[in-house]
Amino acid sequence: MRFKTFGKTICISIILFFAVPLIQLYGKPLIDQTSQYHFPSLIQSIRFDNNIEYCNIKIPLDRQEIKERLEKEMLLALWNRPQVILWIKRAARFFPHVENILKEHGLPLDLKYVPLIESGLRPHATSSKRAVGYWQFLKSTGKHYSLRIDAKVDERRNIFKSTHAACTYLKELEKQFGSYLLALSAYNMGEYGLKAEIKAQKTHNFFSLYLPLQTQRYIFKIICAKLILENQQFYGFSLNKSDLYPLFAFDKVNLESNFQIPIALIAQAADIPFKMVKDYNPELRGYYLGKGDNTILIPKGKAKGFKEKFTARYENWEKTVKTRFHIVKTGESLSRIAKKYRISLSSLLKLNNLSVKGVIHPGDRLVIE
Secondary structure (H helix, E strand, C coil): CHHHHHHHHHHHHHHHHHHHHHHHHCCCCCCCCCCCCCCCCHHHHCCCCCCCEECCEECCCCCHHHHHHHHHHHHHHHHCHHHHHHHHHHHHHHHHHHHHHHHHCCCCHHHHHHHHHHHCCCCCCECCCCCECCCCECHHHHHHCCCCECCCEEHHHCHHHHHHHHHHHHHHHHHHHCCHHHHHHHHHHCHHHHHHHHHHHCCCCHHHCCCCHHHHHHHHHHHHHHHHHHCCCCCCCCCCHHHCCCCCCEEEEEEEECCCEEHHHHHHHHCCCHHHHHHHCCCECCCEECCEEEEEEEECCCCCCHHHHHHHHHHHHHHHCCCCEEECCCCCCHHHHHHHCCCCHHHHHHHCCCCCCCCCCCCCEEECC
16 A cells, blocks of 8 residues: 555656646746746746847847757756756855956956856866866866966865956957957867867857857856846746855965874864865865965854964874874885885875875975874
């Protein structure tokens, strides 16, 4: 009997899953018009205003193929309503910071929707091509735009530094191609590839260029994200202020040391979990903060008394922990060094923020204990 009831429940769920879009398609409201949760049918959702602009460029919806491409991306975006809700909630956390940086660089605020499509505003997002972070920088491109990417830090995951790098990159691309739509196309497919297509097709008009399908879709996805987030009520997303993620608020603390600092010490001094230090500083890799000058973000209000607490804990840590070092010699490997000191290879790697494929050189100093 229980099995039959469960089966009926599953069947009803499946029917509802497919029925909702069909009801939308034929224009019948899912809920009474007076409800705050009513949203338009899918057909209503793609009856666009002919005055849609992105970065002050008018979208030529009088051209049928352009209208079809925008309709497709809008329908696909609205089908995945949970994803759109997450867009809206995360945008409340990060967009004010992104907007401030865009203003600082003199760029259109419409560009804030780029990281939304690139990563869903997730710091650890990684593509199949190993692009990482909010703006999905490849390692080579990130380094070219002064992002630190190594075994200890990956600044592609830092919302502030990666946004500054992206702004510099997009300004150069816009200057090179003369259009933000072409700049974004180059950002997606590579500037050399776009140059080749422009030369072969003899046009600089984005809407007339035949580009890789991924790039064609990319621009329209960004435009749809703008339309939805700027018209949330119309598209049926009636979130209250309490539903949104709070603005990313923080205090900055500066730390300087000639040795690696355990991140756990920072967490203890700020009276927060280790995980929270990592969440506020997703660019940090491993369990230690590299030697030298470092700026760390901690939750707003936690900087009060931090310096005194950290100094006391750091001094106590120095007294209780005996640190040994090994100077790498020619011909030595990580496994050989680990064996010499009778510690596991994984412990040696963790202590030095190295990966299994990490490269060491003669003269390097490794922490052993």
